[in-house]
Ligand code: HEM
């Protein structure tokens with residue numbers, strides 16, 4: 001390898017990269033088709049998607065993307081539970097004491113913590129988006145099966161499920177995605193972005209840049225879990 | 230060839246002409262000599278077309294037994310007197326004439342004599358054919374075209390707008406022909422085609438539903454009921470029919486054409502086309518039921534007043550789904566189910582059963598949701614609480630993100646400073 005192209009180390013295993021690809025595809029598909037479903041019912045958006053497909057076809061499209069998302073989440077669960085890398089990554093992304101430390105002074109003071117694989121920002125992204133997606137899948141499925149579910153759950157609960165999954169859910173999704181893209185590409189320390197989503201690899205320069213921005217230092221006696229590779 | 234042989238064609242011609250002329254009464258030949266001859270007429274009068282009569286008109290006319298002076302006063306020789314007495318059709322056709330004079334077409338009180346349609350406008354003047362003759366203007370197949378001579382507003386002088394000022398009397402021919410009654414092959418054998426006169430009557434235009442329908446909506450229902458028996462029986466038990474609806478026009482009820490239209494009668498609900506007519510039934514009901522007064526009276530008070538648009542059912546039917554539910558799914562069509570004023574528990578069971586026809590698992594919780602929803606309708610308290618919570622969540626999310634972004638750049642600034 002020439003000295004100009006720095007060596008790139010594996011940051012995410014193949015399954016994680018593939019899971020992320022499917023995530024991108026299904027979430028974008030769900031947002032689009034969800035917006036169409038919303039437009040059919042609401043005059044606010046000012047156009048009528050049934051000019052292109054019938055209501056049930058839009059619903060079918062939405063559901064199939066939803067199933068794709070659901071299956072990916074299931075795969076991710078199995079992956080973190082039963083594979084070595086998955087399990088280890090999951091332990092790394094669990095919040096721990098070092099996150100509290102990094103929060104001291106809201107991060108404005110330099111916190112003396114060891115280099116880590118994931119900083120607070122990454123952990124938050126993972127957990128917030130994860131919880132959001134799981135909620136979307138559950139509320140989506142309950143909506144899909146509404147005819148059965150309304151027999152068993154109260155009307156109040158259904159109002160929250162229905163309300164969460166609709167336009168508000170979509171808005172939250174958009175906000176989270178924009179935030180995610182900002183913190184991957186634009187945030188100080190991240191700019192001008194990374195290709196790790198493409199092949200799961202990053203260079204040591206990138207990793208150091210992340211860690212420095214997070215205010216992490218290397219303990220001389222420890223190479224740090226954050227070391228690439 | 231002999232001389233006789235050479236003369237034979239001429240002889241035959243003479244015999245033929247003699248026989249033909251012999252059949253027409255003598256007088257008529259005299260009249261037709263001039264009146265069937267356009268050139269001669271043109272020399273004699275300024276209105277040759279008006280006085281032109283085809284020489285063979287009698288072959289097809291029902292009046293072939295009557296000669297010219299049977300209807301026209303004898304003009305004597307030529308030149309004729311200025312005004313020739315005309316024997317009125319009513320002299321022989323007494324009943325028809327009386328009917329005509331009593332109805333809107335002939336009553337001088339309703340229509341000026343100059344513009345009024347006269348016998349000849351529908352029957353022709355000379356070439357009067359039997360109504361069973363397909364060429365007759367009053368044959369069922371041609372009737373619509375005959376009536377629309379005036380009733381379709383084109384730029385003709387005698388259009389219905391000039392005569393009556395009533396725009397609603399403008400009935401284009403193509404509209405009638407699009408209607409299901411005109412096209413339905415089951416009833417389109419010539420005898421049974423439902424065309425103008427079947428509903429409006431013929432001369433007095435009042436035999437059937439043309440008559441005072443405003444006061445007597447029964448006439449229309451009974452008339453349609455002649456064929457649509459079961460629908461009419463159900464409909465007569467229907468609140469729309471039995472309970473007179475008070476309106477500015479006085480007390481009227483809904484009757485068949487209020488939903489089905491009059492001339493363009495079609496079976497909307499099952500016509501799935503690009504116009505998304507699946508939603509039309511709902512639209513029809515909404516014409517009246519979005520009125521605050523009507524919906525207030527019929528117990529939709531609790532939830533706004535325009536039913537069904539924003540609900541799943543409304544969306545799927547308006548969105549063109551083939552399997553959908555609309556007003557009629559719960560309320561019925563001709564045999565309207567009224568839920569107003571009934572025992573609450575009984576209504577609940579009834580509605581659960583109705584939901585159950587499409588949703589076999591429907592149970593008690595089904596009826597706890599509002600049934601009718603509308604765009605922009607006020608939410609009930611629980612729904613608005615949910616909405617506020619989600620809005621608050623979103624606002625919080627955005628604020629935190631903005632703060633964190635500001636923080637990120639402030640940290641960058643601090644790092645650069647050190
Ligand atoms: C990021 C993920 C998702 C987003 C952004 C999203 C967005 C939406 C939106 C905007 C609507 C329209 C709600 C309305 O009409 O007010 C909707 C409806 C719906 N979604 Fe999703 N959705 C997502 C995931 C899912 C999943 C995973 C499923 C199921 C497996 C699902 C099933 C449904 C169903 C059944 C409806 C109701 C359709 C209807 O009203 O007829 N959604 N979604």
Ligand code: HEM
Pocket residue numbers: 011020023024027028121122123125126129130177180184194195196197
């Ligand atoms: C559309 C373009 C997207 C790009 C370019 C992108 C890129 C990335 C990258 C580079 C990472 C690794 C971050 C790191 O190195 O720590 C990542 C992680 C992640 N992405 Fe995406 N992503 C995209 C869309 C999405 C979407 C739509 C979702 C789900 C809503 C999503 C959910 C996640 C999650 C949960 C993680 C793990 C948390 C983390 O490591 O920060 N991504 N993404």
